[in-house]
Amino acid sequence: MKGRGLHIYALVYLVFLYAPIVLLPLFAFNDGTTIAFPLQGFTLDWFRALVTTPALHEATLNSLIIAISTAVLSTCLGLFAARAATRYRFPAKPVIVGFIMLPLVLPEIIVAISLLVVMLQLGLSLSIWTIIAGHTLICVPFAIAILQGSFSNMDRSLEEASVDLGETPLTTFRLVTLPLVMPGIIASLLICFTISLDEFIIAFFLSGNEPTLPVYLWGQLRFPARLPVIMALGTILVGLSVGLLITAEFFRRRGLRRAGLPDSGGFL
Amino acid sequence: MSQSSGFSKALRTDAGKGLILISPTALFAILLLAAPLTSIVLLSFWTQNFLTIDRTFTLANYSEALTDPLYRSLMLRSVKISLSVTAVTVLLAFPIAYFVSFHVRPSRKSLWLFLITIPFWTSYLIRVFLWRVILAYDGPVNGTLIGLGVIDEPLSWILYNSNAVVITLAHAFAPFAILPIFVSLEKIDRSFLEAAQDLGETKLMTFFRVTLPLAVPGVLAAALIVMIPTVGDYVTPRLVGGSGGTMIANMIYAQIFDLNDRPMGATLAVGGMIIVGSIALALVLLTRRWTRARS
Structure with missing residues (x-):
């Protein structure tokens, strides 16, 4: 009886969670210029308008460059830190690791404003690179969390065996360690890419005159006439994120299977 | 000579290896997090004087x-x-x-x-x-x-x-x-x-x-x-x-x-x-x- 009540609550809660995402495609295909009910009819005009907006293409290109660079940089930095944290004992380890993980518990606006102030005081001009730096800072903790999981699930005797059989530490890393943590690396790349692609505040503060997709979107929200186009864009973005997530989840599960571990939940 | 061998010995210990390995990430965090955070704390004790910043320490x-x-x-x-x-x-x-x-x-x-x-x-x-x-x-x-x-x-x-x-x-x-x-x-x-x-x-x-x-x-x-x-x-x-x-x-x-x-x-x-x-x-x-x- 109690279980049934909870079940209904869970379903209602899922409706609450999915409400905005379900509305998105409704308005994206709706043949009306206002974002309101009742719906008018089916149209693909808003998607067509996306194709003919050069500013949008520039913003998308900026976002992709930033997201790919951020994903690669954060995963590399995450690999160093995760390997060091799982494999070695060294002085001040909790302090160093804790400090690297700090952006996870810092409101993003603080990260954004402190980076901005430094850039402005140093007289550096804002560009794609300043955004990449900011995004890498907030993505590294996620990369470390994912990679630490893969490194600690790995059987260390495999590496020892490789060294005993005459491989150098470097070739051992390349031939044994890397393939074993590869699912973690791919998951980390995908997660960091997704975070960077969606991140707004840091990009908003640091973008200068090279807007990312969310910054462009933010600018467009002021113009009611542009809203249906934004809905179309949002639909594509949501589809993309969900696709990336399912891929990341697939690799995470494969990694667990490869390590012979039971599935114990999601990313976080 | 003895110094460099001491250094390379330190590199071979767990502590040395760990510190070396984590240093790129740690340096990145110091450069892009510690330094900016310190500078906004510093800036908060200065004041804006029209177009320039007055750098005298104040709690104003x-x-x-x-x-x-x-x-x-x-x-x-x-x-x-x-x-x-x-x-x-x-x-x-x-x-x-x-x-x-x-x-x-x-x-x-x-x-x-x-x-x-x-x-x-x-x-x-x-x-x-x-x-x-x-x-x-x-x-x-x-x-x-x-x-x-x-x-x-x-x-x-x-x-x-x-x-x-x-x-x-x-x-x-x-x-x-x-x-x-x-x-x-x-x-x-x-x-x-x-x-x-x-x-x-x-x-x-x-x-x-x-x-x-x-x-x-x-x-x-x-x-x-x-x-x-x-x-x-x-x-x-x-x-x-x-x-x-x-x-x-x-x-x-x-x-x-x-x-x-x-x-x-x-x-x-x-x-x-x-x-x-x-x-x-x-x-x-x-x-x-x-x-x-x-x-």
Whole structure:
């Protein structure tokens, strides 16, 4: 009886969670210029308008460059830190690791404003690179969390065996360690890419005159006439994120299977 | 010679290897986090003098931030909104976490968690904006309620005020609350519950006297994870908050970009950090006391 009540609550809660995402495609295909009910009819005009907006293409290109660079940089930095944290004992380890993980518990606006102030005081001009730096800072903790999981699930005797059989530490890393943590690396790349692609505040503060997709979107929200186009864009973005997530989840599960571990939940 | 061999010996120890390996990431964090944080703290003690910055040390910004009713009410409101969001999010999340942990078959659990986390990974801006659509005067919530005959005219208190900010943020941070509570519920040894019931407790009393106390660390962790980012949220108050729902982040932005008073912006940012830090510290201490009293 109690279980049934909870079940209904869970379903209602899922409706609450999915409400905005379900509305998105409704308005994206709706043949009306206002974002309101009742719906008018089916149209693909808003998607067509996306194709003919050069500013949008520039913003998308900026976002992709930033997201790919951020994903690669954060995963590399995450690999160093995760390997060091799982494999070695060294002085001040909790302090160093804790400090690297700090952006996870810092409101993003603080990260954004402190980076901005430094850039402005140093007289550096804002560009794609300043955004990449900011995004890498907030993505590294996620990369470390994912990679630490893969490194600690790995059987260390495999590496020892490789060294005993005459491989150098470097070739051992390349031939044994890397393939074993590869699912973690791919998951980390995908997660960091997704975070960077969606991140707004840091990009908003640091973008200068090279807007990312969310910054462009933010600018467009002021113009009611542009809203249906934004809905179309949002639909594509949501589809993309969900696709990336399912891929990341697939690799995470494969990694667990490869390590012979039971599935114990999601990313976080 | 002896020095260099000592150095290379140090490199071969675990400590040396670990430090070398973590140094790129640590240096990156020092350069892009420690240095900027230090500089905004420094900047907050300076003042803006028209176009130039006066570098004499002063607490003027802080006393202005604490005495000016505008800043005070903004900070107070940020804390109030953030605490309401935390309470609402955690209360709504607990039954879900409980459901997934206790009533879902183990093989299905990761699917449920995946379903819960998907909306969180989609564009934050668009999600917040859609809440403006949902809560609008002619939006689906009002439409449905009028259609059902619950209300006669559209509700106006659900958009462009702090209620809207609370609803929208409670949605945006739902997974952050569900996951830690779920983890703490999963850790509960199910035989405790059987023991309580064998000893004559009802199911309800077992929940209140065994399950809930054991889940408290997870609930407090959830509160912490929701509270920290919501204090500094910029997008939600801006999009759905109206004038009555502005928060500290909006003021920081205005100081830096519109009023061109970077030191004041820095002061408010440091103030925000102090607020977040002290609430977080209180929650951490509470968790510690709770777990120590239990063990």
